[in-house]
Amino acid sequence: MSVGKPFNFDLILDNFNIRADQSSIKAYGSGHINDTFFVKNALQKPDYLLQKVNNYVFKDVPGLMRNIELVINHLKQKILFPADAEKQVLTLVNCKNGQTYFKDDDGNYWRMFHFLPNTRSYDLITTSRQAQQGGMAFGRFQSLLSDLDPALLIQTIPDFLNIEKRLKDFQLAIQNNSFGRVSAVTSEIDFLLQRAENMLEILQLGRAGILPLRITHNDTKFNNVLLDQTDHFQCVIDLDTVMPGYVAYDFGDAIRTIINKGAEDEPDLDKVQLNIPLFAAFTQGYLSEAKHFLTGPEVKSLVKGVLLLPYMQAVRFLTDYLQGDVYYKVRFTAHNLQRSRAQMQLVKMLEKQVDALQQIIENEWQPKQ
Template sequence: MSILTNSAQVSESAKNFEFLGDIIDIVPFGSGHINDTFCVTTTNTAGISYLLQRINHHIFADVAGLMYNIQLVENHLKRKLPADKQALADQYVLSIIPTKEEKLFFQDTDGDYWRMFVLIRNTKSYDIVETPQQAREGGKAFGQFQLNLADLDATKIVEVLPNFHNIDFRLSNLNKAIEKNSEGRLAAVEDIIQFIRARESRMKTILKQAKDGLLPLRITHNDTKFNNVLLDAQDQVQCVIDLDTVMPGHVAYDFGDAIRTIINPAAEDETDLSKVKLNIPLFEAYTAGYLGEAKGFLTAAELDSLLEGVFLLPFMQGVRFLTDYLEGDHYFKVAYSDHNLVRTKTQFKLVSELEAAENELQAIIEKYVK
């Protein structure tokens, strides 16, 4: 949900940051839907380019907290880099360029918030995982990310999106939408609501274990789709990006969300539910990459929770789509009247497929835990 931006506003905002050289060019960059992003080329002789972003403060209202989180994580990850990468740390860790007033962001006269990062060069990302090798690198990337942050106190991180992965909160919102039925759509989804009710108890497992003190609070990424991993020319992990949603959480959330986005070859709004299937080799490859990095620091309870995360994340996404459908499609962009309903059905079909393969998926996890 980006906002219209004029070129003068972009150029003037860029000038407030402490980059090398003089600006040569500023062009739109990437395909993100939340923030407006631009590549800034300057006259510096080091070959460094920059990413300028206007932060969508309608979603991230606490901009100071957001940037504090990113700086805290950036500094911690840089300290974990091996000696041979320290000199080029800004090519392995997303790095903030401060303003000329030594602040983490700039607010313009229109009230918009801007930030700048070093552009990580000679890398690529993929929207869709196509091979087990790519899936393995994705798992490795987020396993390393969690491992390197395991000794950073999660309570220091600001919860910039409260209740983001709180299933109680999501179900409460759904129940309010059901009770209100503002769009008169309830009758069409009674069977879906029954599907949800039959699974509510299990889907609260992680939350209950956390409340009982069985799962430690970790720093998690919370948006572990594959295009948030930058790979080098050899398709090896170089950097995890998009740290906006880094918050305190539980490792199963990151694992489950990653699996949700790679295991199903069908589109999120696929109308032919027969196309919603499981790519087990990709699941195994991601699991191998992830646990190869993470199993050494995870507790037994966390390892046991991973499969619960695999079920929870598509279930929770389906609940969110259904809630928006019942409320009149105010949050997620829709192309037609039943778009959110189609998305809902796709997520719950994925849940059903995962349930049918539970024993196989659990066996794969156990294989790489050993």
């Protein structure tokens, strides 16, 4: 939550086409980027979610909102029944001037969505059904957007999943050694640099035109899927990072958060083990929705994404550690180092099982008759 002078909710809400119960406003959710508030409708349903967009992270909020509006409109046009579209796609509330956001006198950007009742999200997946439904949600999301031109969207965070840029930042942090930490982490540095060339493959295949640029979510952790009370997927949320990318990024990032039995910052590396049944369930759900539009090279790239995303996260954590922990919040001095080691261990475990993971993907892609 932002710290500073209180927000003038009367003024903010007066700019939107709603009748709000002012007394109902309360902080909502556990997001780390934007500030979110629940707002009750003073007349009837729907209720609302009001958000202050973090314009430090997202430098071009008008461009970001154009992205979101374009994506939402396209998704709703593809869903046959309007009542289903209201449940399965986020709905923006326009301001009285017709815009999708309001900028206050302090330079804060505000937007509003319909609140989706009777839904839930999970930070951790515990069942194969949840994994399968998450796979279906992200697969359908990509599928419905597969005929929308990626060139219409801006990069809301430039180079967000560009491993080439992340490696350049990493090498610069090693070279500068601003906090004198390099000598203590030479084995970790070697581990990452030894794999650097292979991790450029998705980017290189894209530049060669072998992998098509798609509209992707780019933040496919599982709590960005809303499920209904029976754990059936309903809606993909958090559209701020929806922009051009490669499908393997979404697949790999989702698997990174699903397959690991340990925590992202697990100190006991023996606990970093693979949950293959959850991988298989997610893959089945994802390909059941996405196989009709994916190309052969894209399917082959999925396992590369599974290796790339934890590797990239390890690079980012170690880079931040070498730079003095300036990006990620840390609870103790070596927290970013611990995070990086846990992600490197995940990469090691995935490398050992890469053939088995690829076989699961191929079995779902071309099931035996």
